[in-house]
Amino acid sequence: MAAEISYSKPVADWETRAFWEGCGRHELVLQRCRDCQTVQFRPRAICAKCLSSDIEHFVASGRGTVYTFTVTHQNHLPAFRDACPYVLAYVDLEEGPQLMTHVVGCDPQDVRIGMPVEVEFVDLERDPAKDASRGIAAGTAIPRFHPS
Numbered sequence: 001m002a003a004e005i006s007y008s009k010p011v012a013d014w015e016t017r018a019f020w021e022g023c024g025r026h027e028l029v030l031q032r033c034r035d036c037q038t039v040q041f042r043p044r045a046i047c048a049k050c051l052s053s054d055i056e057h058f059v060a061s062g063r064g065t066v067y068t069f070t071v072t073h074q075n076h077l078p079a080f081r082d083a084c085p086y087v088l089a090y091v092d093l094e095e096g097p098q099l100m101t102h103v104v105g106c107d108p109q110d111v112r113i114g115m116p117v118e119v120e121f122v123d124l125e126r127d128p129a130k131d132a133s134r135g136i137a138a139g140t141a142i143p144r145f146h147p148s
């Protein structure tokens with residue numbers, strides 16, 4: 001079995017902080033425009049559809065389906081090298097947005113377009129001093145998906 005990917009800690013800014021802190025609570029946090037109800041990902045200061053700045057955050061279901069994927073058999077970056085083969089995928093979230101992620105928890109050859117998946121989180125080691133300098137007050141985790 002391949003080793004785990006060695007994820008780097010994200011740097012959160014004022015637009016992405018709610019998302020990354022949600023990950024730290026094992027919650028997939030998305031944004032919804034209060035004016036046109038569009039749900040969006042990646043986090044932004046304004047609605048990508050109507051440009052309203054009246055945006056709210058909410059906890060998404062964490063469920064989706066594989067839109068497309070690739071199986072990576074070779075990656076020389078140290079964080080990924082020993083994890084090959086791994087699945088890099090776009091997942092269509094139940095709430096509408098799509099995100100790029102990894103699919104784990106099954107043989108890479110078993111991943112299929114349209115496969116139902118569910119989010120899980122990889123906790124990153126907490127270091128309060130460094131986390132604060134990265135804009136994250138409470139630590140964080142990386143979201144990825146497994147078959148549901």
Ligand SMILES: [Zn+2]
Pocket residue numbers: 033034035036037038047048049050051052
């Ligand atoms: Zn809008």
